[in-house]
Amino acid sequence: MNLYAAPSLSDTRRAGFHARPSLVLFALALQTAAVLGQGAWPVVELKKDNLVVDRSVRIRIPSQLVIEDSDGNGVIQVKADGITITFEEGSVLRGGPPGRSPDEIRGVGLSIRGRTGVTIRGLHAQGFRLGIDAEHANGLIIDGADFSGMFRQRLKSTPEAEDASDWLQPHVNDDGHWARDYGACVRVRRSHNVTIRRSRGRESQNGILLEWVEDSRVYDNDFSFLSGWGLALWRSSDNLVSRNAFDFCVRGYSHGVYNRGQDSAGILMFEQCSRNRIVENSATHGGDGFFGFGGKEALGETKAPQGFDSKRKGNNDNLIVGNDFSDAVAHGLEMTFSFGNRIENNIMNRCGICGIWGGYSRDTLIVRNHFEQCGDAGYGLERGGVNIEHGQRDVILDNDFVQNRCGVHLWWDPDEAIARLPWGRRNGMQVADNVIARNRFRGDDVAIHLRHSESTTTLLANVFDGVTKELLLEASAPSKTPRALPTVKAAPYRAMGQSRPVGAHEDRKGREHIIVSTWGPWDGASPLLRRVSDEGSAQVWEVLGAKSSRVTFSGDAGVVFRRAGEGRWRVEAKTPGLHRFGFGIPDGPSVSGHLLSIAWRVACFPTPIDPREDEGSFRALAERAHAISVPVLDLPFGMQGPSALAAKGRPFAPGLPRDHFGTVADGVLRLAPGSYQLVVTSDDGVRVELGGERLVDDWTHHAPRTVVKAFQVDEDKPLPLHVEHFELDGFAVLRVTIRPTHAR
Numbered sequence: 001m002n003l004y005a006a007p008s009l010s011d012t013r014r015a016g017f018h019a020r021p022s023l024v025l026f027a028l029a030l031q032t033a034a035v036l037g038q039g040a041w042p043v044v045e046l047k048k049d050n051l052v053v054d055r056s057v058r059i060r061i062p063s064q065l066v067i068e069d070s071d072g073n074g075v076i077q078v079k080a081d082g083i084t085i086t087f088e089e090g091s092v093l094r095g096g097p098p099g100r101s102p103d104e105i106r107g108v109g110l111s112i113r114g115r116t117g118v119t120i121r122g123l124h125a126q127g128f129r130l131g132i133d134a135e136h137a138n139g140l141i142i143d144g145a146d147f148s149g150m151f152r153q154r155l156k157s158t159p160e161a162e163d164a165s166d167w168l169q170p171h172v173n174d175d176g177h178w179a180r181d182y183g184a185c186v187r188v189r190r191s192h193n194v195t196i197r198r199s200r201g202r203e204s205q206n207g208i209l210l211e212w213v214e215d216s217r218v219y220d221n222d223f224s225f226l227s228g229w230g231l232a233l234w235r236s237s238d239n240l241v242s243r244n245a246f247d248f249c250v251r252g253y254s255h256g257v258y259n260r261g262q263d264s265a266g267i268l269m270f271e272q273c274s275r276n277r278i279v280e281n282s283a284t285h286g287g288d289g290f291f292g293f294g295g296k297e298a299l300g301e302t303k304a305p306q307g308f309d310s311k312r313k314g315n316n317d318n319l320i321v322g323n324d325f326s327d328a329v330a331h332g333l334e335m336t337f338s339f340g341n342r343i344e345n346n347i348m349n350r351c352g353i354c355g356i357w358g359g360y361s362r363d364t365l366i367v368r369n370h371f372e373q374c375g376d377a378g379y380g381l382e383r384g385g386v387n388i389e390h391g392q393r394d395v396i397l398d399n400d401f402v403q404n405r406c407g408v409h410l411w412w413d414p415d416e417a418i419a420r421l422p423w424g425r426r427n428g429m430q431v432a433d434n435v436i437a438r439n440r441f442r443g444d445d446v447a448i449h450l451r452h453s454e455s456t457t458t459l460l461a462n463v464f465d466g467v468t469k470e471l472l473l474e475a476s477a478p479s480k481t482p483r484a485l486p487t488v489k490a491a492p493y494r495a496m497g498q499s500r501p502v503g504a505h506e507d508r509k510g511r512e513h514i515i516v517s518t519w520g521p522w523d524g525a526s527p528l529l530r531r532v533s534d535e536g537s538a539q540v541w542e543v544l545g546a547k548s549s550r551v552t553f554s555g556d557a558g559v560v561f562r563r564a565g566e567g568r569w570r571v572e573a574k575t576p577g578l579h580r581f582g583f584g585i586p587d588g589p590s591v592s593g594h595l596l597s598i599a600w601r602v603a604c605f606p607t608p609i610d611p612r613e614d615e616g617s618f619r620a621l622a623e624r625a626h627a628i629s630v631p632v633l634d635l636p637f638g639m640q641g642p643s644a645l646a647a648k649g650r651p652f653a654p655g656l657p658r659d660h661f662g663t664v665a666d667g668v669l670r671l672a673p674g675s676y677q678l679v680v681t682s683d684d685g686v687r688v689e690l691g692g693e694r695l696v697d698d699w700t701h702h703a704p705r706t707v708v709k710a711f712q713v714d715e716d717k718p719l720p721l722h723v724e725h726f727e728l729d730g731f732a733v734l735r736v737t738i739r740p741t742h743a744r
Contacts, residue, residue, distance in 0.1 A: 010251070044060070059085060068095055074133065084121055085110075088120070088348045109128040111132075112135070120143070129151040130179055132260075136191060142199060147201045147367070150204035151207070160735065161681045169262060184205070191213055192215045197218070198221065200221065203520075205227045210234070222499075223559055227520030231246055232265075235273065240283060241267070243278070249265060260330070267290045271539030273430055274318065276318045278320045282505070284324055287329050287330055292315045292318075293315070327347040327510060327514070331355070334363070336357070336359040337361075342366050343356065343366045344368055346369045353379060353387075354382060355384070365508045388411075389407070390743065396408055402442045402443055405465075433457075437461055438461045446472050447470045450473050455479050493553065517530060525545050536633070538629040540596065559579075601628070603627040607661055618724075618726065622724070637727065659730070660727070663724070669721055675741035676711055683732050688721070689720075689722040692720070695709045
């Protein structure tokens with residue numbers, strides 16, 4: 001079998017390919033000619049930036065050669081139609097020297113602009129913001145590419161607390177924001193009849209970005225262990241995505257601490273992507289397995305073309321079948337503000353919030369899927385198998401629900417912001433004409449939960465086995481009118497590709513296998529130094545994936561190291577102050593940092609008043625509160641409030657509420673003269689004074705965020721620290737530390 005053989009015309013038809021036959025025949029003819037003649041192609045040795053290729057060639061790259069894309073237009077530039085570029089075995093296109101910080105990577109490896117019928121084979125690229133950047137490249141084929149060490153953002157979230165600045169912003173991209181700000185292994189824009197196959201990406205933020213791409217095929221690829229998206233589609237329709245691995249595309253996760261996902265996903269589909277076929281892919285352990293949003297233009301939140309009508313606008317009529325979206329941090333599959341999608345025979349097990357989140361979905365068929373143990377990290381009433389608000393004409397049929405927090409949850413709530421938008425006005429806001437039929441519920445806490453759901457919601461022939469509560473109704477009365485059970489035949493489809501990625505991670509079931517470092521998810525094999533706990537004055541680090549267990553240490557006289565179990569080491573400050581340390585694996589990664597030890601006095605107390613409106617009462621409550629001593633101000637309250645910290649040896653006064661509480665803390669610090677940073681993570685409001693000067697004043701209701709404030713110490717003397725914090729509702733955290741200015 002020829003490694004680079006193209007699919008036959010009959011293969012493309014069986015897979016549901018809708019491109020014009022003349023284009024298909026043209027592409028196949030070009031490939032056939034290329035395969036027969038490649039032995040006679042000239043060999044071009046890459047020596048410097050801006051190599052122009054205008055004929056079919058084989059490219060040789062000298063070993064260890066590094067060529068930076070100094071002008072941002074691509075180290076290699078394709079300037080002809082119908083050509084094939086094959087990279088010789090062992091050739092690696094390197095865009096930067098080893099050791100460059102991933103968030104400082106720039107440039108494009110290979111650029112294609114306005115060229116048709118181009119084939120790229122065997123490209124290995126490292127160290128670029130974009131490995132391949134193609135625009136107006138109809139008929140493009142990318143075959144057997146390998147990308148590693150591409151651009152990645154440094155993640156500021158830690159195992160102890162989330163940093164809101166790590167959230168991605170996928171909702172806008174017409175101006176090329178995704179590629180410019182986040183990078184990718186491959187970006188294809190405004191093209192059709194594109195094939196991307198048998199390619200791979202690691203140590204990168206994003207895998208494949210398709211923007212305004214139609215009638216194309218993505219199959220047999222593996223873009224896993226990325227810190228953003230495995231595959232992201234923007235305004236792209238009529239494409240086949242088949243038998244790819246997009247596993248462990250995740251950020252914003254610390255097992256048992258927070259599970260936000262920060263809009264990472266195995267597969268992302270935004271802004272009116274329709275009639276795509278998502279077939280037999282594996283996208284497990286992602287922020288979401290699949291994340292679809294109808295789009296800001298569809299909703300009317302951004303300026304649309306003249307005459308644009310939001311009626312039935314969204315990601316519509318997509319077929320999502322035979323995929324595995326298990327172990328998602330947030331949702332196995334999210335598809336909102338969209339119509340006519342068919343979600344069939346997928347696996348969504350152990351998802352943190354829910355298997356399917358389908359807010360404002362219309363005419364959605366959810367059939368023969370499996371949901372198991374979903375919702376253990378849900379937020380409020382959004383939890384479990386299928387959760388849909390404001391849904392209409394959705395059919396939930398013949399699914400299996402096993403041991404979920406809730407099997408199916410449908411509801412209406414007053415959402416005036418959406419009701420005012422063109423989408424809400426044109427498509428309606430009511431919950432109407434939904435069907436929940438012939439599903440099997442086994443061991444769920446709640447099988448079916450309806451809230452403010454109109455009487456047109458119909459329940460038919462569902463089976464309950466060992467559920468705690470079969471039906472929970474709030475201001476709802478499901479229809480009792482008998483009607484015929486719907487019959488839905490399996491969707492006709494044919495997968496493309498030889499790989500079978502579904503089930504590849506059977507040995508890593510569970511979100512506890514998601515380990516996110518500063519640069520993204522760990523791949524389970526490469527050496528990693530992972531901080532598993534941080535008490536400020538002490539940290540425990542774990543050595544993962546290293547062939548050698550030998551570890552080297554360094555640090556000042558105030559630091560002590562000791563083994564803390566198999567593969568684990570504890571570094572601790574034995575005297576008050578700010579101390580430096582470092583350690584590493586020979587021929588592997590290394591870390592350095594600082595430990596801060598302060599004798600803090602901390603008190604937590606209920607605040608029935610709003611501290612933003614009555615600071616005097618807040619301080620009066622603080623003065624009467626019981627204080628405890630801690631060596632570090634690191635309070636991951638989470639969703640449970642101060643009671644969550646009792647198990648960690650911080651027993652505040654009993655009976656404190658999970659919401660509406662305050663915290664005050666006082667300590668004294670001595671620092672050597674120099675430049676420092678005060679780092680404060682809070683949810684909600686916080687104020688910090690150092691040496692009598694207020695350095696942080698964020699007395700607001702906000703999500704978790706980190707504020708960094710620089711300050712200077714001119715002489716060695718005691719510096720009093722005073723911290724005030726309040727929590728109104730939801731998630732809560734307070735963490736205050738100090739580091740030298742040069743530390744990150």
